[in-house]
Amino acid sequence: MKQTATQPGNRRASVNTLLNRPRARVLVIGGGINGLAAFRDLALQGVDVALVERGDYCSGASAASSHMIHGGIRYLENGEFRLVQESVTERNGLLKIAPHYVKPLETTVPIFSTFSGIVSAPLRFLTHKSGKPEERGALLIKVGLVLYDSFSRDGGSVPRHRFFGRKKALAALPQLNPDLKYTATYFDASVHDPERLALDVLRDGLDTGPHARAANYVEAVGFDDDAVVLRDGVSGEEFSFRADVVINASGPWTDLTNTALGQSSALMGGTKGSHIVLDNPELLAATGGREIFFEHEDGRIVLIYPLKGKVLVGTTDIDADPTQPAVCTEEEVDYFFDLVKHVFPAISVDRDDIVYRFSGIRPLPGHGDLEPGFVSRDYRIVATSLGAGTMLSLVGGKWTTFRALAEHLSTEALHLLGMPRTVSTAGLPIGGGAGFPATDAAMQVWLADNSRELGRARALQLLERYGTHATALIEELAEAGDDRLRNAPDYSIQEITRLIRTEHVVHLLDLLQRRTSIAFTGGATEGLLAELASLLADARGLTPEQVDAEIHAAAHTLRTVHGVHLNARHVTSGA
Numbered sequence: 001m002k003q004t005a006t007q008p009g010n011r012r013a014s015v016n017t018l019l020n021r022p023r024a025r026v027l028v029i030g031g032g033i034n035g036l037a038a039f040r041d042l043a044l045q046g047v048d049v050a051l052v053e054r055g056d057y058c059s060g061a062s063a064a065s066s067h068m069i070h071g072g073i074r075y076l077e078n079g080e081f082r083l084v085q086e087s088v089t090e091r092n093g094l095l096k097i098a099p100h101y102v103k104p105l106e107t108t109v110p111i112f113s114t115f116s117g118i119v120s121a122p123l124r125f126l127t128h129k130s131g132k133p134e135e136r137g138a139l140l141i142k143v144g145l146v147l148y149d150s151f152s153r154d155g156g157s158v159p160r161h162r163f164f165g166r167k168k169a170l171a172a173l174p175q176l177n178p179d180l181k182y183t184a185t186y187f188d189a190s191v192h193d194p195e196r197l198a199l200d201v202l203r204d205g206l207d208t209g210p211h212a213r214a215a216n217y218v219e220a221v222g223f224d225d226d227a228v229v230l231r232d233g234v235s236g237e238e239f240s241f242r243a244d245v246v247i248n249a250s251g252p253w254t255d256l257t258n259t260a261l262g263q264s265s266a267l268m269g270g271t272k273g274s275h276i277v278l279d280n281p282e283l284l285a286a287t288g289g290r291e292i293f294f295e296h297e298d299g300r301i302v303l304i305y306p307l308k309g310k311v312l313v314g315t316t317d318i319d320a321d322p323t324q325p326a327v328c329t330e331e332e333v334d335y336f337f338d339l340v341k342h343v344f345p346a347i348s349v350d351r352d353d354i355v356y357r358f359s360g361i362r363p364l365p366g367h368g369d370l371e372p373g374f375v376s377r378d379y380r381i382v383a384t385s386l387g388a389g390t391m392l393s394l395v396g397g398k399w400t401t402f403r404a405l406a407e408h409l410s411t412e413a414l415h416l417l418g419m420p421r422t423v424s425t426a427g428l429p430i431g432g433g434a435g436f437p438a439t440d441a442a443m444q445v446w447l448a449d450n451s452r453e454l455g456r457a458r459a460l461q462l463l464e465r466y467g468t469h470a471t472a473l474i475e476e477l478a479e480a481g482d483d484r485l486r487n488a489p490d491y492s493i494q495e496i497t498r499l500i501r502t503e504h505v506v507h508l509l510d511l512l513q514r515r516t517s518i519a520f521t522g523g524a525t526e527g528l529l530a531e532l533a534s535l536l537a538d539a540r541g542l543t544p545e546q547v548d549a550e551i552h553a554a555a556h557t558l559r560t561v562h563g564v565h566l567n568a569r570h571v572t573s574g575a
Helices: 015-019 033-044 081-097 120-128 138-152 166-170 194-206 249-260 281-286 329-343 400-417 440-450 456-481 494-504 508-515 527-541 543-561
Strands: 022-027 048-052 102-111 162-165 183-193 212-216 216-222 227-232 238-248 271-277 291-295 301-307 308-313 354-361 380-386 389-395
Touching: 015 212, 022 033, 022 194, 033 048, 033 212, 033 271, 033 400, 048 194, 048 216, 048 227, 081 102, 081 138, 081 183, 081 400, 102 138, 138 183, 162 166, 166 183, 166 308, 194 456, 194 508, 216 249, 227 508, 238 400, 249 389, 249 456, 271 329, 271 494, 281 308, 301 329, 308 329, 380 400, 380 543, 389 494, 389 527, 389 543, 456 494, 494 527, 508 543
Parallel strands: 022 048, 022 238, 048 212, 102 291, 238 389
Antiparallel strands: 102 183, 162 183, 216 227, 227 238, 271 308, 271 354, 291 301, 301 308, 380 389
């Protein structure tokens, strides 16, 4: 195949690993959480595996989550008992193997009636049609939570749900709507830094050895001469890559990827979900540190969730076109304000409180006339021929089940390759979760061992940010210095430089949105963009014109897609 005139010396090292050996047993297309997890699983088996992602890692559907690792209590109503069982098993497992990012989440449901929904719920279960919205009352929620407990408790380590009447509910959370009759509280889990967890999954795979290779900003654009045609999105260079098995894990864009590879495909029917992030101390305090999870008046399950010193509010469920960018609209913002008022009527929120907004398309199967809320959240794998090899297309999948899903995907691939499974990922720590201090005593030992040079507060901050990978960073900072950024003093120049050097950073937005939480928590300013771009230029040898282009592109995306007011400075939580 004809290639562009780009010189090898100008290529990224990750792209060179593909070009120098343009073949693997398995090629994974898609660097969201499911593609990365499949890559990790296969790499751990010793399979020669490569992964490409057309954007940055974890920048598509995986970046637009509600930051929850949950068992899916509402899937019981859809009759998806297998998915609930797998979800709660994986939730409980992730609390143990990724404790640096996955934390227990106390969840409270405000309830405004006793018997509502008893008639309509069985009809929803049997027909999967929403009909006229009717609130789920206390009796129905009680039945659901009893059933959920039976799936969820992990041998008793997860507390049972609790029900409270109005008086006790308002004593615990006094800003709740006084018209409520009960609250129900149960435990799920949150993922505070989903993008960083995804990077740990990638790192685990790459660390297995040279048989595992990956490159971001590389897109699959065609299929020719029994090979996938890849395009480097940075240089524009195209090249051929051969594999016995191709895994299409491109999420809501699965059909588009299959079409690009010459396959007829009509598998997907994703829906859009949007969120806003609010800097509102009164609302933050009102949550009492709990997720508030409830049914809005239209029957949509929504959430108000304290996170990183801010409040995440979501989400919607609207049919979406994967060829168009997903953007949180003003109508959706109005919807979110309405649901906040429904639960916390005395608290005022407005657009000035929004520090970040985001939207993504769920990788759901095609669903015809079925209501979006009743579309299965389960996943399946579709096998088709691709040249002399096989294509495995993933339909569905969600954050909670990524490990189990990847195990199923890799098992299918291993079967096609005639190779045995040699490693189980069940119970295997992920990234900086390995050796993470699980008790107060262990935490004190870790801090004593790692706080001599930078101090306890900074060591703890880095542990929370990177898990036990913080140890190597602390050692480097002790030698190189730890000079704080002027415009984001919770980070240091040397810390950011290490991220650029070791975590596949290509663009300024990679730093702002995925290697750090700066954009999410409202910390992005014009001054910070210039400061980070200067560090990126030093590390990657960018020209002044390229630096200006990076700043312009980042500012444009933050303003137009995420509603960020770059001149406004919000106080961040240091996340």
